[in-house]
Amino acid sequence: MNLNIDVARLADLLREAARAEIMPRFRNLSEGDIREKTSATDLVTEADEAAERFIARECRSLMPDALFVGEESVAADPSLLDRLDEADLAIVVDPVDGTANFAAGVPLFAVMMAVVSRGETVAGLIYDPLGDDCMLAEKGAGARRRLSSGEEFKLATAKHLPLSEAVACVSYTYFPDELKKVVLPKLDRVKISANFRCAGHEYRLLASGGAQFSVYSKLMPWDHLPGALITTEAGGHVAKIDGSPYTLRDREGTLIAAGSKESWQAALDGLFTDA
Template sequence: MTATIDVARLADLLREAAKAEIMPRFRNLSDGDIREKTSATDLVTEADEAAERFIARECRSLLPDALFVGEESVAADASLLARLDEADLAVVVDPIDGTANFAAGVPLFAVMMAVVSRGETVAGLIYDPLGDDCMLAEKGAGAQRRLATGETFPLATAAHVPLSEAVGCVSYTYFPAELKKAVLPRLGDVKVSANLRCAGHEYRLLASGGSQFAVYSKLMPWDHLPGVLIATEAGGHVAKIDGTPYTPRDRQGTLIAAGSEESWHAAREGLFPGA
């Protein structure tokens, strides 16, 4: 199945969608182009919807037998998530990861895609429209950074350092209240902690050796499938807080992605003692 996936062409597709539908709208949205979904920090814009339509249309010709699962498509038809669990082949897309940043004019957002075959992620891509490059991975083939020219460079995660010297991204926005109260005071033990409000860039940072770990508690597939594969193929270690693997079927729980297994254990023990 993996051999039939043209990952380079998928990277080009994300770039084309960004240039056609996302970047012309960046810092150029009217009030009517931005809407709340579940809260003031959970937004959708005209750019999200237009980019997803663009990607879906092209995917129908590139992978005609694949189920298309986009974040905005699921907002309209929640049954798509259940179909993803059973699909022989699926394409999972976040047309703009970091929509709140995008809507506020903050230049920190990404376009993400994963290809899932029978419950296993076999390809992952995270495109940065502003940097105009894509991080991508295929299962078992390593992870790369691909420039707009097509030139590629291998990715590698960072070596382990003590938590007191580590850089970590902690996406605490969606932590349950009690978990947030427990974890936030412990971030003082971390050298640098950040919440970029964009999982795509947090995974890019991890996969390129810029951080030691990232922590999440909202596990929607479009937010994590691409980054988990890229980070893992770059040499990282990713698992739920109980040590079990993350899969496309996981929707709840706490996820730790780290540059190494040692860094994963350091993050769990330092931020979630007794877990």
């Protein structure tokens, strides 16, 4: 299959969606514009839904043969995830990653997209509407930061540091209770541990050399496919804690994304062992 993916155009598309549908609603949502999905911390807003409709419409024009899988589309039709697993070509989108931050007026949210071909992520993009730039990667071609001007800079992950000097993002919200009992008491081994409530910005931090590793459970494809590719293409290492590769078919489990294989191993040894 000759994909001919125009990642620059996809980056522009995410920017256009943010300018048209997301930023005008930031800190401008009425009570009825915010709704719970599964819990008080699992939210959807008018911005999520409007941005996803915008992106889906434009993607149909750019890549008419691709299956479109958005977070909000899956909320309405969970069978889309099964179709994603078998699709020859698919576009996976999180229209507002960090919805809880967005709804609370916290300026830490992102727009994310992955292009998947026969189960493999071949392009990933994370756009920051407030910084107005996009981190993107194509498989085998490295990762870069693209400014709104079109100028681009190569991305590189951080060098390995011992846990006592490491910066980490640990998204423990969805950890099983038993895993919380193992990991949380060990976080004092890490120099700085944070939880942005926005995987997009945590992956951006990792891919630009600002952290040694991130840890996640609940592995929905729109949350991790873009960042996993960008991190890997920037020189990092991403795998589940059993050492197996992360794939779009993974929905559960625990994932470590790290700036290097050494940092990945240090996170595993330091946080997930019983010692």
